[in-house]
Amino acid sequence: MNSSNTPNxxxxxxxxxxxxxxxxxxxxxxxxxxxxxxxxxxxxxxxPECFPDxxxxxxxxxxxxxxxxxRTLQYGESEGVAELRALLAESVDRPVEEVLITSGAQQGLDxxxxxxxxxxxxxxxxxxxxxxxxxxxxxxxxxxxPLPIDGDGMVVEPxxxxxxxxxxxxxxxMPNFHNPGGAVLSLERREGLIRLAEAHGFLIVEDDxxxxxxxxxxxxxxxxxxAQARGIEDQVVRLRSFSKVVAPGLRVGxxxxxxxxxxxxxxxxxxxDFHPNIxxxxxxxxxxxxxxxxxxxxxxxxxxxxxRDAMESAVAQFFPEGTTWTTPVGGMFLMAxxxxxxxxxSCLRRAxxxxxxxxxxxxxxxxxxxxDAVRLNFxxxxxxxxREGIERLGNLFRETANRSFQLTS
Amino acid sequence: MNSSNTPNxxxxxxxxxxxxxxxxxxxxxxxxxxxxxxxxxxxxxxxPECFPDxxxxxxxxxxxxxxxxxRTLQYGESEGVAELRALLAESVDRPVEEVLITSGAQQGLDxxxxxxxxxxxxxxxxxxxxxxxxxxxxxxxxxxxPLPIDGDGMVVEPxxxxxxxxxxxxxxxMPNFHNPGGAVLSLERREGLIRLAEAHGFLIVEDDxxxxxxxxxxxxxxxxxxAQARGIEDQVVRLRSFSKVVAPGLRVGxxxxxxxxxxxxxxxxxxxDFHPNIxxxxxxxxxxxxxxxxxxxxxxxxxxxxxRDAMESAVAQFFPEGTTWTTPVGGMFLMAxxxxxxxxxSCLRRAxxxxxxxxxxxxxxxxxxxxDAVRLNFxxxxxxxxREGIERLGNLFRETANRSFQLTS
Numbered sequence: 110m111n112s113s114n115t116p117n118x119x120x121x122x123x124x125x126x127x128x129x130x131x132x133x134x135x136x137x138x139x140x141x142x143x144x145x146x147x148x149x150x151x152x153x154x155x156x157p158e159c160f161p162d163x164x165x166x167x168x169x170x171x172x173x174x175x176x177x178x179x180r181t182l183q184y185g186e187s188e189g190v191a192e193l194r195a196l197l198a199e200s201v202d203r204p205v206e207e208v209l210i211t212s213g214a215q216q217g218l219d220x221x222x223x224x225x226x227x228x229x230x231x232x233x234x235x236x237x238x239x240x241x242x243x244x245x246x247x248x249x250x251x252x253x254x255p256l257p258i259d260g261d262g263m264v265v266e267p268x269x270x271x272x273x274x275x276x277x278x279x280x281x282x283m284p285n286f287h288n289p290g291g292a293v294l295s296l297e298r299r300e301g302l303i304r305l306a307e308a309h310g311f312l313i314v315e316d317d318x319x320x321x322x323x324x325x326x327x328x329x330x331x332x333x334x335x336a337q338a339r340g341i342e343d344q345v346v347r348l349r350s351f352s353k354v355v356a357p358g359l360r361v362g363x364x365x366x367x368x369x370x371x372x373x374x375x376x377x378x379x380x381x382d383f384h385p386n387i388x389x390x391x392x393x394x395x396x397x398x399x400x401x402x403x404x405x406x407x408x409x410x411x412x413x414x415x416x417r418d419a420m421e422s423a424v425a426q427f428f429p430e431g432t433t434w435t436t437p438v439g440g441m442f443l444m445a446x447x448x449x450x451x452x453x454x455s456c457l458r459r460a461x462x463x464x465x466x467x468x469x470x471x472x473x474x475x476x477x478x479x480x481d482a483v484r485l486n487f488x489x490x491x492x493x494x495x496r497e498g499i500e501r502l503g504n505l506f507r508e509t510a511n512r513s514f515q516l517t518s
Numbered sequence: 519m520n521s522s523n524t525p526n527x528x529x530x531x532x533x534x535x536x537x538x539x540x541x542x543x544x545x546x547x548x549x550x551x552x553x554x555x556x557x558x559x560x561x562x563x564x565x566p567e568c569f570p571d572x573x574x575x576x577x578x579x580x581x582x583x584x585x586x587x588x589r590t591l592q593y594g595e596s597e598g599v600a601e602l603r604a605l606l607a608e609s610v611d612r613p614v615e616e617v618l619i620t621s622g623a624q625q626g627l628d629x630x631x632x633x634x635x636x637x638x639x640x641x642x643x644x645x646x647x648x649x650x651x652x653x654x655x656x657x658x659x660x661x662x663x664p665l666p667i668d669g670d671g672m673v674v675e676p677x678x679x680x681x682x683x684x685x686x687x688x689x690x691x692m693p694n695f696h697n698p699g700g701a702v703l704s705l706e707r708r709e710g711l712i713r714l715a716e717a718h719g720f721l722i723v724e725d726d727x728x729x730x731x732x733x734x735x736x737x738x739x740x741x742x743x744x745a746q747a748r749g750i751e752d753q754v755v756r757l758r759s760f761s762k763v764v765a766p767g768l769r770v771g772x773x774x775x776x777x778x779x780x781x782x783x784x785x786x787x788x789x790x791d792f793h794p795n796i797x798x799x800x801x802x803x804x805x806x807x808x809x810x811x812x813x814x815x816x817x818x819x820x821x822x823x824x825x826r827d828a829m830e831s832a833v834a835q836f837f838p839e840g841t842t843w844t845t846p847v848g849g850m851f852l853m854a855x856x857x858x859x860x861x862x863x864s865c866l867r868r869a870x871x872x873x874x875x876x877x878x879x880x881x882x883x884x885x886x887x888x889x890d891a892v893r894l895n896f897x898x899x900x901x902x903x904x905r906e907g908i909e910r911l912g913n914l915f916r917e918t919a920n921r922s923f924q925l926t927s
Contacts, residue, residue, distance in 0.1 A: 122687065122721070123782060124636045124658070130785045157588030165591065166582040169797075173575040179566030182574065182765035212621055212769075212791040219790045223657075227533045245789045248632075249533070278531065312531070356591035358796035360621075373532060376539045380653045381628045382621040386795045387767035388578075 126248040148498035151466035153288070153441055154489040159412055160356050161396055161405045168395030172388060181388055187379045188371075189363070190390040196397070197363050201333060201347065206368045209375060212385045214318050214350035214362030215241050220374045220381070221314060221346065221364075222246040225278050233271075233280040235263050237444075237473035237482075239288045239316065242281055251278070253475040260435045262287065262294030265301045272309040279312040279346075284332060286319040286440025289473050289484035293438060296329050303335045306344050318350035318362075319440035321406060324414035326438055333365065343367035351393050353441070354406060359389035417443070419492035420485060420499060427503025429510045444470060446482040449510050454480045456509055463505060465498045535657040557907030560875035562697070562850055563898040568821055569765050570805060570814045577804035581797060590797055596788045597780075598772070599799040605806070606772050610742060610756065615777045618784060621794045623727050623759035623771030624650050629783045629790070630723060630755065630773075631655040634687050642680075642689040644672050646853075646882035646891075648697045648725065651690055660687070662884040669844045671696065671703030674710045681718040688721040688755075693741060695728040695849025698882050698893035702847060705738050712744045715753050727759035727771075728849035730815060733823040735847055742774065752776035760802050762850070763815060768798035826852070828901035829894060829908060836912025838919045846896075853879060855891040858919050863889045865918055872914060874907045 143149075172181040188194060189210025198205040211217045218241060226232070228250035234242070236255030243253070254275065257264045263282055282302070284294035294302075306313055315332040333347040343366075350362040366374065378384070396402055420443050421436060431448025447453055453469045460467065470479030483502075487495060552558075581590040597603060598619025607614040620626045627650060635641070637659035643651070645664030652662070663684065666673045672691055691711070693703035703711075715722055724741040742756040752775075759771040775783065787793070805811055829852050830845060840857025856862055862878045869876060879888030892911075896904060 122634055124632065124634055126636075127633050127782055127786070130782070130789070152593070154593055157592050160587060160591045162582060162584065162587035162591070166579065166587070169578045169582055170575065173571060173578055175571065178569060178571035178575070182569045182571070182767040183566050184561070184563055184761075184766045212795070215789075216791040223533065224536050225531055225533055227535075241789070241792075248789070352593075357593045357792075358591040360791060360793070360795040373536055373539070377536070380539070380624075380650070380657070381790065382625040382769060383650075384769070386621070386769040386798050388797060388801075389795050392797075 126250065129248045129250060131244065131247070147461070147464045147466055148490055148494050148501075149466040150483075150485040150487070150490070150498060150502075151468050152489065153486055155353055155357065155441070156412060156488050159409050161402070164396045164399050164401055164405065165356065165392055168392045168399075169388070171395065172391050181391055183387070185384045185387045185390075187375050187384045189385060190387060190394065193390050193394040194363075196394065197349075198365070201331075201365050202337070203342070203365055204368070207365050207371055209364050209366070209371050209378065210385050210390060211362045211364060211378070212382060213352060213357070213360045214316070214348045214364075215245070216378075216381070217348045217362055217364040218242050218316070219245040220377045221279075222249055223377050224370065224373050226251050231275055231277040233268075233275075233277045234475060235282055235287065235290075236475055237289055237470050237479055238281065238475075239283060240473045242316070243473075243475065255475050256280075258287065258290055258292060260292055262292045262298055263302070265298045265305065268302070268305050269308075272305065272311065277311055279314050280306075281314045281316065282332070283316045284329070285317050286322065286437055286442075288319075288440065289442050289468075289470055290435065290444045291437030291440055291442050292435050293329065299329060299332055299335055303332060303339060303341070306336065307339055307341050310344070312344055312346065314346045314348065316348045318348070318353055320349070321354050322410060322413060322441070323439035324410060324417055343370075346370070351397075354409065355393055355396055359386075359392060361385055361389045361393050413441070413488050415492055416487045416490070416495060419495045420487040423496045423499035424485070424503070427500045427507075429503070429507045432506075441486055441488045443485045443487055444482055445485060447506060447510075449513065450481055451506060451510055451513070452480050453483045453506075456505060459505055460502060463501050465501045465505075467502065535659065538657045538659060540653065540656070556870070556873045556875055557899055557903050557910070558875040559892075559894040559896070559899070559907060559911075560877050561898065562895055564762055564766065564850070565818075565821060565897050568818050570811070573805045573808050573810055573814065574765065574801055577801045577808075578797070580804065581800045590800055592796070594793045594796045594799075596784050596793045598794055599796060599803065602799050602803040603772075605803065606758075607774070610740075610774050611746070612751070612774055613777070616774050616780055617772060618775070618780050618787065619770065619772045619794050619799060620787070621771070621791060622761060622766070622769045623725065623757045623773070624654070625787075625790070626757045626771055626773040627651050627723075627725070628654040629786045630688075631658055632786050633779065633782050635660050640684055640686040642677075642684075642686045643884060644691060644696065644699075645884055646698055646879050646888055647690065647884075648692060649882045651725070652882075652884065664884050665689075667696065667699055667701060669701055671701045671707055672711070674707045674714065677711070677714050678717075681714065681720065686720055688723050689715075690723045690725065691741070692725045693738070694726050695731065695846055695851075697728075697849065698851050698853045698877075698879055699844065700846030700849055700851050700853055701844050702738065708738060708741060708744055712741060712748060712750070715745065716748055716750050719753070721753055721755065723755045723757065725757045727757070727762055729758070730763050731819060731822060731850070732848040733819060733826055752779075755779070763818065764802055764805055768795075768801060770794055770798045770802050822850070822897050824901055825896045825899070825904055828904045829896040832905045832908035833894070833912070836909045836916075838912070838916045850895055850897045852894045852896055853891055854894060856915055856919075858922065859890055860915060860919055860922070861889050862892045862915075865914060868914055869911060872910050874910045876911065
């Protein structure tokens with residue numbers, strides 16, 4: 110058998126869309142950085158010591174007892190466990206038909222892409238934006254139009270002009286504690302965005318995995334609630350996750366969309382994996398109904414606030430002069446822009462040698478900008494480890510800055 | 519705001535592929551048939567009273583204790599939990615790099631379609647075949663070429679001629695206890711198929727969710743093992759599931775493929791949902807390593823064998839004369855072909871009124887044949903309920919046959 114005649118060379122057999130795939134840099138760094146001697150700011154990991162283990166173990170024991178085991182372990186509905194859907198629908202003041210439970214919020218992004226995107230379609234995204242969304246949608250062969258973002262979130266004003274010539278399939282935004290930037294979309298801009306959606310009739314995908322992790326100030330109304338107030342709620346898809354406030358290993362997220370869109374997403378979900386795992390869904394249902402859940406959330410916020418503070422003060426102390434960032438008032442990330450066009454991509458190898466990991470912001474952009482910026486996760490290490498890791502990184506960046514300054518002067 | 523200007527009419531916004539979607543008839547019947555007064559032969563549900571609850575509860579308690587909870591609940595690798603992958607790789611005598619754990623075997627089918635299928639591609643399928651595979655691949659706009667199937671599984675001989683003109687992306691087969699037909703691919707045909715794969719260089723997708731559920735006789739070698747013996751193992755993708763032998767609600771399946779293909783599937787998995795849920799994977803790992811697991815399997819086979827016998831004897835007794843079927847020596851289904859061109863599709867409404875559910879085989883064909891055949895699941899009801907339900911169905915089919923005989927004579 111001649112090997113040229115076999116399908117061993119898979120590249121000849123791949124679908125066109127598959128050739129557009131990239132391996133997730135963050136997932137790869139996550140893999141490299143699991144060694145306990147590495148201080149990793151690279152992933153988006155919650156703190157395992159803050160998982161509500163006791164609540165989860167109690168729920169699991171109940172759900173797997175002789176009375177409940179049969180139901181917990183059997184096939185279930187593609188839409189998700191009915192009681193959980195009802196509770197989530199109530200939380201956004203919408204009918205249950207508009208809620209779909211997904212295998213993590215990532216699956217919501219993937220299903221939306223599959224439901225809506227054809228090759229050549231346009232998607233408006235903040236730049237930088239969440240790389241998992243880009244990864245899910247890039248294989249469809251879409252054109253991303255980058256929207257600038259500042260300390261108050263997406264800059265909404267230029268959109269009006271853009272929408273006179275572009276007909277995007279949707280606009281994707283993370284209004285709360287943006288990944289990677291950390292910014293919060295201001296109330297004024299939220300209202301402006303909804304007014305534009307009303308005027309131009311486009312769809313908004315509102316991704317809000319970190320909404321419950323606010324450390325300072327008060328929450329702002331969701332884009333869904335603002336749209337609902339104007340009767341255009343079917344123009345907003347809202348995605349949520351339990352990965353950050355309960356546990357990511359359970360793989361449970363959810364979304365709320367127009368019922369006709371949910372109907373399509375359910376069919377896609379059936380074909381993709383039938384339904385989200387039932388044990389995970391039912392654990393979540395028990396945990397969020399548990400009187401101890403609010404206490405868990407308060408503890409989580411307190412822990413993460415301390416870590417955010419530790420990271421911000423360490424960055425201020427150790428990073429090169431001229432480094433800029435927006436204080437993240439919630440979420441999991443601080444994005445730092447380095448001065449002097451420092452190339453954070455080329456520093457990464459030495460950082461890993463020094464046993465510190467981060468991801469560079471070029472992974473999150475649609476124009477490959479961001480090589481001078483790093484996304485730093487502050488939820489998955491103690492304040493002491495954060496300080497130590499940021500000091501190592503700061504030393505490395507400062508040395509590099511000094512060297513390149515000497516070279517060019 | 520004029521509603522014609524809004525995206526509320528989703529049909530205008532859907533991707534081309536989405537318009538090819540159908541809602542799964544089986545999933546819909548499953549939903550209708552959850553009422554306890556309905557005897558459902560419609561789904562593919564395992565018996566909940568046979569779930570290894572005690573093993574699962576013990577595993578779960580261990581995995582969620584203070585020592586293990588952090589690891590069980592955190593994000594994990596897209597490829598799956600390393601220890602489970604290693605065990606599964608060993609079970610098929612292949613390197614760990616060739617194993618990917620999926621959110622149920624259905625996700626394996628979906629990822630394969632996404633990795634390999636472009637619009638216009640050809641896929642060879644048994645006719646009838648598993649409707650979940652058709653559902654996953656139809657949106658890609660592929661052309662299915664039906665291969666006939668008899669009591670010894672797929673009729674392999676005509677393939678040689680077909681493959682002189684067709685270049686399929688892959689051939690899909692269920693060699694063990696075919697869904698819906700129940701047939702087992704004979705050893706001679708297995709060897710013939712592998713010889714053809716070697717000669718023509720095509721890829722085989724071997725779907726084997728029921729392989730451990732054999733009630734009579736000895737297991738036959740898998741297509742993978744036969745391919746391996748000839749050094750062409752990279753031409754076989756083998757899909758397995760834990761849904762039938764442990765529990766479907768955990769959503770854990772796996773596949774073994776050529777390492778270069780696994781590499782692509784992992785990227786797709788990252789974009790789809792990051793990774794399978796960790797709690798489910800680790801429960802499976804504990805359960806299949808438990809000394810009690812073999813006893814569980816033996817009990818499961820004994821229970822299902824009794825139910826298979828109950829169904830076969832009831833079909834023989836109550837279904838109209840001239841009904842034909844192949845005795846399923848394993849798996850979960852008996853497929854019965856009704857005589858006199860009886861239309862099982864048009865009988866379904868009355869069957870549901872009589873509180874019995876089934877699915878018709880036209881859902882499983884690529885040419886809409888099979889309206890005169892029903893797929894009957896025998897694993898999810900007691901022998902008594904099976905007998906009662908088959909009697910009801912038999913009465914209904916015989917009345918219909920008599921009536922149409924009177925009308926036409």
